[in-house]
Amino acid sequence: MSTNDTVLVLKVGGALMQSPEGMQGLMKTAADMVNAGRKVVLVHGGGYLVDEQLQANGMVSEKVDGLRVSPKEHMPVVVGALAGTSNKVLQGAATAAGATVVGLSLADGNLVDATIKDPRLGMVGQVAPKDGTYLKFILSQGWLPIVSSIAMTTDGELLNVNADDAATVLAKLVHGQLILLSDVPGVLDGKGELLRSLNRAQIAELVAQGVIAKGMKVKVEAALEVAEQMGQPVQVASWRDAAQLAALARGEHIGTQIQP
Numbered sequence: 352m353s354t355n356d357t358v359l360v361l362k363v364g365g366a367l368m369q370s371p372e373g374m375q376g377l378m379k380t381a382a383d384m385v386n387a388g389r390k391v392v393l394v395h396g397g398g399y400l401v402d403e404q405l406q407a408n409g410m411v412s413e414k415v416d417g418l419r420v421s422p423k424e425h426m427p428v429v430v431g432a433l434a435g436t437s438n439k440v441l442q443g444a445a446t447a448a449g450a451t452v453v454g455l456s457l458a459d460g461n462l463v464d465a466t467i468k469d470p471r472l473g474m475v476g477q478v479a480p481k482d483g484t485y486l487k488f489i490l491s492q493g494w495l496p497i498v499s500s501i502a503m504t505t506d507g508e509l510l511n512v513n514a515d516d517a518a519t520v521l522a523k524l525v526h527g528q529l530i531l532l533s534d535v536p537g538v539l540d541g542k543g544e545l546l547r548s549l550n551r552a553q554i555a556e557l558v559a560q561g562v563i564a565k566g567m568k569v570k571v572e573a574a575l576e577v578a579e580q581m582g583q584p585v586q587v588a589s590w591r592d593a594a595q596l597a598a599l600a601r602g603e604h605i606g607t608q609i610q611p
């Protein structure tokens with residue numbers, strides 16, 4: 352059961368940063384919740400900005416099954432875009448909305464164990480929960496942590512973690528309620544209609560049919576893993592819709608429920 356003490360882990364994708372109104376609406380919702388005593392962790396991507404910055408630096412980037420192949424020489428740009436610009440742009444918007452913000456990454460405070468996921472993907476990280484002390488301290492102060500998906504190996508090598516996976520690991524770390532917010536209202540069927548609820552078998556069928564693909568495949572798989580591990584549904588919804596955000600603040604279910 353979710354209570355006022357349950358940590359809400361909200362993940363936002365990179366498209367949010369391309370929408371000033373979307374960003375303002377989401378940050379107002381988050382800041383109001385925090386200032387009302389809710390514990391909220393904001394985890395973010397920034398895929399669009401990574402694309403833009405790699406291109407501006409003359410680097411060609413490709414994704415395999417929704418994951419960015421990340422050669423070592425791309426990492427300074429990737430880290431700059433995610434842990435730098437994206438994190439600070441979001442911090443600015445949340446500060447303006449009235450929250451006290453700590454901007455950090457998965458590499459901070461021993462939060463996660465990070466290793467290379469698959470050498471064929473380069474410096475893409477796979478993460479597991481490690482120590483929640485730092486995050487819980489930030490939350491105990493009534494502050495809003497905004498976390499980028501850059502992680503670090505024990506040897507100090509920086510890794511690029513898909514932001515849906517980053518949100519997953521933090522939800523597990525604090526046993527929080529996970530909500531993945533994207534630029535679509537939720538998981539859509541072949542006709543573009545919102546699917547209110549999905550279980551493992553239904554997801555497998557939609558993936559096999561190619562209806563759930565690309566970034567949504569990573570998202571739904573991450574959501575299913577958390578839902579099953581924690582025995583509670585994970586929501587996939589949109590940051591675009593003010594009514595959905597208001598419902599979210601009231602603790603109502605929005606978008607698609609990925610069922611355990």
Ligand SMILES: Nc1ncnc2c1ncn2[C@@H]1O[C@H](COP(=O)(O)OP(=O)(O)O)[C@@H](O)[C@H]1O
Pocket residue numbers: 363364365366396398515532533534535537538539540562563564565566567568570
């Ligand atoms: N069945 C589906 N329902 C909704 N979106 C889908 C589906 N299949 C693929 N997608 C794509 O997945 C995108 C969301 O994933 P992604 O781009 O990774 O979002 P974010 O950057 O917000 O994490 C949608 O914008 C859409 O283009």
Ligand SMILES: CC(=O)N[C@@H](CCC(=O)OP(=O)(O)O)C(=O)O
Pocket residue numbers: 363364365366395396397398399401417418419429433475476500511512513514515566
């Ligand atoms: C390994 C991997 O795919 N990393 C992602 C991290 C950012 C991300 O996930 O951003 P969105 O949430 O906006 O898609 C990337 O480089 O794009």
